[in-house]
Amino acid sequence: MKQAPQKIWKVITASSVGTMIEWYDFYIFGMLAKTISIQFFPEGNPTAALLSTLAVFAAGFIVRPFGALFFGRLGDLIGRKYTFLLTLVLMGGSTFLIGFVPGYKTIGMAAPALVLILRLIQGLALGGEYGGAATYVAEHAPENKRGLYTSWIQTTATLGLFVALTVILLVKLNMSDIDFNAEWGGWRYPFWISILLVLISIYIRLKMKESPLFIKLKEEKKTSLNPLKESFSNKNNFKMVLLALFGAVMGQGVIWYTGQFYAQNFLETKCNIEFEQSRTILLWAIAFATPFFIFFGWLSDKIGRKWIMLLGMLLGILTFRPIFGTFLKNSSTQNLVIIAENPVLQTTSFLFPDSITTTKTKVVFNNGMGAVQLKSDTTSSLDFVDSNIPQSRSAIIYTDKQLSNSMYWKFVGLVFLLIFYVTMAYGPIAAFLVELFPTKIRYTSMSLPYHIGNGVFGGMVPFIGLLLTTTFPSDPLVGLWYPIGIAALCFVIGLIYLQNKIDKNVND
């Protein structure tokens, strides 16, 4: 399928920008989850808690794969262009509207109910977007550049994360926490900004033509009449769907999630690194690693897709624990000496029989790391009565750690490595999936394994991590065994069952 260079870049731009915006829309909800839960899902209300659970879990786990089936079928029936235009409108519209839903304080239970509905529409739209964009670009690409051109689609998930982080960080740094978290505060700006991005993308996509391969099928009256049935009840195709899921996408999904979301969450909650540093570390790492999506897409056109994807998984399997262990070790305050301290606040509260004095102090350690020290001294009046001497118990925790300059860049380097693995596992996968399935059921067949692999297996990383940490509390890295195990299983299946062949002809 030869295209003029100018035209193929229009195709890539129109597809990639829209897909990136969809990822942005999906991520801002997750990144602002804490503020959103305060505004819409107040604690202590069991119905609101149920709706909150559904908004977080159902949108990713159930609705994304369902969206893949629904829009995949539509894309194979009416065409790629109008289907992924529809997903963009649904995603942009629902994101924009979330920004306008009044809080629970104003409209009560209608607030969480509306947010849940809009979040489910987001999940549905995301499920339909990726398969369409990847298929659309691949069906315009020449056979020797399919990996390279579709790799632009592969950058969009990471770039969507990058833009979401940047917008939230910029808004948050330009106002106080109170202004940001207010009912109509700054947290809504990222949702409103979305509509501008979506309108631009809709305008670009409207000007695009349908995929030439789909037009050809339509002219020959060879489009599928029932893509779902042909995808999943035809044994020859269904076995390829299963192979794609268990031999490639399942492992890629956990590598992706661990390298980006889990890493940032780990830095913030386990290493207690302050808000701005934990985010800028990820932003730098993404900026440095993103070009490698293109590089590995290009390389996959030369040497095949299989070994690049599997090597990305293998590196994750072998180095996740050492890398996350280094994060913990290097952010630990054990054996460090405080060389400067500046008390900022002292409060005393009484809770019979105890009086608790909390001292907040900014400290600097001898390795250059800064932190906020929270020291609580508890004095029990009962202990005093028993022994005639007041018994005081102290507890010290360090939060909002600020890494020294050299340690900061070391962490950037380590997160870069994690995202580098993502670029290997994820960069060539669109071309790999496109080549696995025939044109007339391609959208349906590739969308489902993609969203199960990424939405379900990837999305389970924090939940299973928490489950493992609760079951085996002595090992702070135990949560990593889930992504390591899934990636290892996928690596073995991929190694044994996948071919490294590049399909020259995707026109059939």
Added chain:
Amino acid sequence: MKSIKKYLGIVWLLLAPIIIYLLIQGALDNINLAGKKDINNPVIWIIIIAIFTPIAVGLMIFGWYAFKNEYSHLPESSKEIED
């Protein structure tokens, strides 16, 4: 390689019920209506078991196909898939 593909199929076949068992056991051990963590929440467990059960069945089917030598030759063209 052909026989490795075939006999590993049994492993995938057996792995699927083990995964379902572990999930159900995990749910029974951790569901706690008074608890505040995600793993104490029965709704989340219901969603996860409901979505993972068909995936585990898919792994069993994958194992069965592997055992029946369905993956000894992968299709070279779409015609082979559609036939």
